Amino acid sequence: MGAVKPKKFLGQHFLKDLNVAKAIADTVDACPNLPILEVGPGMGVLTQFLIQKQRQLKVVEVDFESVAYLRENYPSLEESIIEDDFLKMHLDRLFGGKPFVLTGNYPYNISSQIFFKMLENKEFIPCCTGMIQKEVAERIAAGPGSKTYGILSVLIQAWYKVEYLFTVNENVFNPPPKVKSAVIRMTRNETTELGCDEKLFKQVVKTTFNQRRKTLRNSIKPILGKDCPACADVIFNKRPEQLSVKDFIGLTNLVERAQVDRTANAD
Numbered sequence: 001m002g003a004v005k006p007k008k009f010l011g012q013h014f015l016k017d018l019n020v021a022k023a024i025a026d027t028v029d030a031c032p033n034l035p036i037l038e039v040g041p042g043m044g045v046l047t048q049f050l051i052q053k054q055r056q057l058k059v060v061e062v063d064f065e066s067v068a069y070l071r072e073n074y075p076s077l078e079e080s081i082i083e084d085d086f087l088k089m090h091l092d093r094l095f096g097g098k099p100f101v102l103t104g105n106y107p108y109n110i111s112s113q114i115f116f117k118m119l120e121n122k123e124f125i126p127c128c129t130g131m132i133q134k135e136v137a138e139r140i141a142a143g144p145g146s147k148t149y150g151i152l153s154v155l156i157q158a159w160y161k162v163e164y165l166f167t168v169n170e171n172v173f174n175p176p177p178k179v180k181s182a183v184i185r186m187t188r189n190e191t192t193e194l195g196c197d198e199k200l201f202k203q204v205v206k207t208t209f210n211q212r213r214k215t216l217r218n219s220i221k222p223i224l225g226k227d228c229p230a231c232a233d234v235i236f237n238k239r240p241e242q243l244s245v246k247d248f249i250g251l252t253n254l255v256e257r258a259q260v261d262r263t264a265n266a267d
Contacts, residue, residue, distance in 0.1 A: 004043055004065045015045050015105050015131070017172035024131055025049035027165060027185050028101045031127035035095045039086045039104035039114065039130075042066050044074055046105055051076070058094065060086050087113055091121040102128040108177065111136050115156060118186075122159050126188040137164055137182035149241045151209045155202065158194060158245045160186040196252040204252050208240040215239055216251070223255060230258035 004014075015021055025046055028036055035056035041047045043066060050057050051074070060082040061067050067083045074081075082089075087110065094100065102125050106114055111132040118125050135148075140156055141164040142149040156162060168181040194201055203223065211219040217236040224231065235243075235251055243251065 004063070004069050007063065010063055010107060010109075013105075013108070013173040013175060013177045014042050015172060016174050018045070020168055020172050021045045022049045023166070024103070024105065024129070024183055025053070027129035027183060028053065028103055028127070030129075030185060030187065031101045034127065035098065035100045037091075037094060037100050037102050039102065040107055041070060042105070043069050046103075047074060047077070050103070056080075056095065058082060060084055060089065062086070087117055091117075091124050094124075097124075099124050099126050101125075102130070104130045106130050106132050108133045108136075108179075112152060115140070115152065119155060119159065122188065127185070128160070129183070129185040131168060131181050131183045133177075134167060134180040134182040137184045140184060140186070144242060144244050144247075146241065150212070151206055154205045154209075154243075154245055154248055156186060158201070158248075159188060159191055161189050162186050194249055194252075196249045197256055200256055201248065201252045204255055205240075205248055212240050216243075220255065224258055225262075228258055228262075230254055230261070 026049075028050070033055070035058070036050055036053065038047060038050055038057065038059045041059040041061055042063075047057075047059055047070070057077070058080045059070065059077065061070065062083070062085050064083065067081060070081050071078060102118060115128070118128050136152070139148045139150055140152050141162045142153045163185045165183045165185055168183065170176040170178070170180060173181075204220070207222055208216055208219045215236065216238055217231045219240065220228075220231070220236070233254060235247065235254070
């Protein structure tokens, strides 16, 4: 069959520069010996270089035309092509419960969702690499005090070391996107336990950044209510972008204690 026509509703922008494709494929070398899952292979421009890694490789593609193209042009992958929506997959079953490297030229319209799923399956994904919208990559890699520092930055950096590797121009895609792209690598750090309630940590991070211009004393009200003695702590004078991951862990523990005290007083 001929080339697959990019579909706008799937956020497809097919990479056509082989040098860039090889450079992306080489980002998985930082996590050797692990099997690889590629998300959204399209016509296999990245896949062809991943095959050369001599590792177990599976690819997941939701577009039936791209699946047909891959089956015709990469017959050696026949048993390893998964026609499915990555966001709905059970990743714990993928390689028999073994950890793997996640990579791909990710669809821009679901890249954040892909990384939230990565976090939900962090015990299976010690390394994640790939290409995304430059703005999202900068957000993930940003540190405290930056305007781009936000929910993704904190939640990912709590568990992963983030490396912004290189920027990719628009003209190497078909069709060219309206924004620049970037390649990043996220490698699991040494954290095994956050030191706080993980579910509450996510809630605190998301709640405060949803009103990022407000001080924590005001943005935390959806969780702690209007009158909260714990909010006298100096940390509540800050805004969320001023807090490191460690600060957010401390804040989460403060919030949890305040919730316990409020429940006890109600009784």
